[in-house]
Amino acid sequence: MRKWWPLVAVCLGSFMLIVDTTVVTVALPDMARSLGAPLSDMQWVLNIYTLALGIVTLSAGSLGDLFGKRRIFVVSLIVFALASLACGLAGNTAVLIAARGVQGVGGAAMIGTTLALLGGCYEGKDRGTAIGYWSAVLGMAAAAGPILGGVLTQYLSWRAIFFINLPISVVTLLLAVLFVPESPRAERARVDVAGIVTFAVFAGALTYGLIRAGEHGWAQGATLLCFGIAAAGLxxxxxxxxxxxxxxxxxxxxxxxSFCTVMLGVMASSVAFACLVYTSIWLQGVLRLSPLGAGVALIPMAVTSFLASSLIGKRLHTVSPRVTIGLGLLLNTVGCGLEYLMLHSSANAWTLAPGLVAIGLGIGIGGPGTNGAVLASVPTERSGMASGAMATFRQFGQALGVAALGVVFLSAMSHRLAGGTADPRTAAASVASGAAPDLPSVHDAGAYALGLVFLATAALSALACLCTVLWVRGAEAPAHAPESARATGQPAQT
Known part of the structure; x- marks a missing residue:
């Protein structure tokens, strides 16, 4: 049993981090009322967290290679806990947003080292089992965030969504110190300051540009300037x-x-998660469900993802990643396609269940294979780099998905409502705030717009699936594989 305590520590930290990316969504209206701030300002409680994750994740993985992954994990956990405390005690919007940004820095350092820690603690079948359970926890946490946020906000206070991190952080910290061994360090004389700074410029400008694109449009001057700075930084x-x-x-x-295709698969899976943002908006803004009710409607995906990863995904560590990643992306395509076909003006929350189950299966089966393939692409002492790269691509995929799918959602609603009884722009924008008029035309337009969101995601998943079948080769490299082969990303041949 002792050998699994590192897995418990990593899973607890990852669960807390991923939940915090979605738990705030349902609490924003209560935060705005409590702090006397407009809801538009409170959106930055979400945005600053995303921005910090995009900037710091890759750098944190690299620092873990240099200074030790456990050390970076422990320090980041302490930063995350203290920032959570500051968020819960915040008396005004500025303090809350600043503390949330620091929380994102701590979270980025955690997610940038977690996969590498598992790769260092386990080998062979045990590694497949550990990555399977870890992937299951990630999938469950993403869908559990709105449920947990709804319960805490409705029955306690919005501050409880931050205070709950404190006991979890203490337990995780004790487990990490007692049971997680320190990793070997890369033989490097100094920190790559130039790389960290230029990547921060690229990641920060791109993430901020995506946020602005979702809020103000893709052609707005400041948005284009951000993308230009991001290109130069890259x-x-x-x-x-x-x-x-x-x-x-x-x-x-x-x-x-093969490595590039795996990263494409990571981004495609992240865009599938981004669909949940607009699914939640549809459930609350069109169907008028409570935050808790909207969270409950997403349970089929959360449960299926957890069961698929823990019961199936962990047993596929010897199967070629071409099969596991490709199958996961295929199931994502099928699930998103089902949602497109089943969404209509009379659709309800449970109409989504079959598609959510298929998406959950895809995440549960494809996730462990993706993680194993990424770890196999580099030598052990550079696993932090691979872990950080995967986490960074996942974060960019989610940010890009939210921004791009937001344009699809609002544009489709406006187009569908044109010529109807409701003003198209006003009704489309009011759906996101939960103030849309309760009219048949709005129900029809909401289902149509969400269906197109899923259709676009299905197309991306299908493309990633095809690329995986064509270009991903081999199974996870064994632990004793020569470093030269692993460092170049050449997997073992099947």
Missing amino acids: VLFAVLEQAQQAPMLDIRLFGNA
Whole structure:
């Protein structure tokens, strides 16, 4: 039993982090009323967290390689806990947003090292089992956030969604200190400051640009400026990393079609999660469900994802990632396609259940294979880099998905409502705030718009699935594989 305590520590930290990306959503109206702030300002309680995750995640994985992954995990856990306390005690909006940003920094450092910690603690069948359960916890946490947020906000206070992190952090900290061994460190003389700074510029500008695109449109001047800065930062980052003898991110990995395809699969799966944002908006803004009711409607995906990862995914560690990742993406495609076909003007919350079950199966089966393939792409002492890269692509996929799908959702609603009894722009925008008029035309437009959101996601998942079948090869490299083969991302042949 002792050997599984590191898994428990990593799962507790990951659960807390992922829940905090969604738990705030249902509490924003209560926060705004309590602090006397407009709801538009409170959106930054969500946005600043996303921004911090996008900037810090990859750097944290690299620092874990240099200073020790357990040390970075423990420090980040302490930062996360203290920031959660500050969020719960915040007396005004500025303090809450600032504390939430610090919480995002701590969360990014945690998620940037968790997969690498599992890779260092377990090998072979045990690694497959550990990654399976960890992936199951991630899927369950993403869907459980709205449920937990609804319960705590409705029966206690919005401050409880932050205070609950404190006891979990204490338990996780004790388990990490007592049972998680320190990892070997990469032989590198100094921190890659240039890489960290240029990547932060790229990630920060891109994430902020995506946030602005969702709020103000893709063609707005400040949005385009952010994307321009992001492009320049990315080019400079790539140039500097190629000149480094021991770079924060080995650019050569992206010359490997298998590695790039796995990253595409990570982003596609993240966009599927982004669909939940607009599913929740539809459930609350069109169907008029309570936050708790909307969370309950997502239970089929949460339960299926957990069961699939823990009962199926963990047993597939010897199967080629081409099969597991491809099957997961195929199930995501089927699930999103089912949602598109079944959403109509008379649809209700349970209409979504079959599609959510298929998406949950896809996440549960594909997740462990993706994680194993990423770990196999680099030597053990650089697993923090791979872990951080995967977490960064996951975060960008979610941010891009929320922004792009938001344009699809609102544009489709406005188009569907044109010529109807409700003003298209007003009704479409009011759905997100829960103030949409209760009219048949709004129900029809909401279902139509959400259906297109799922259709777009299905198309991306199908593309990622095809690329996986064509370019992902081999099974996870064994623990004793030569470092040269692992470092270049060449998996073992099947």
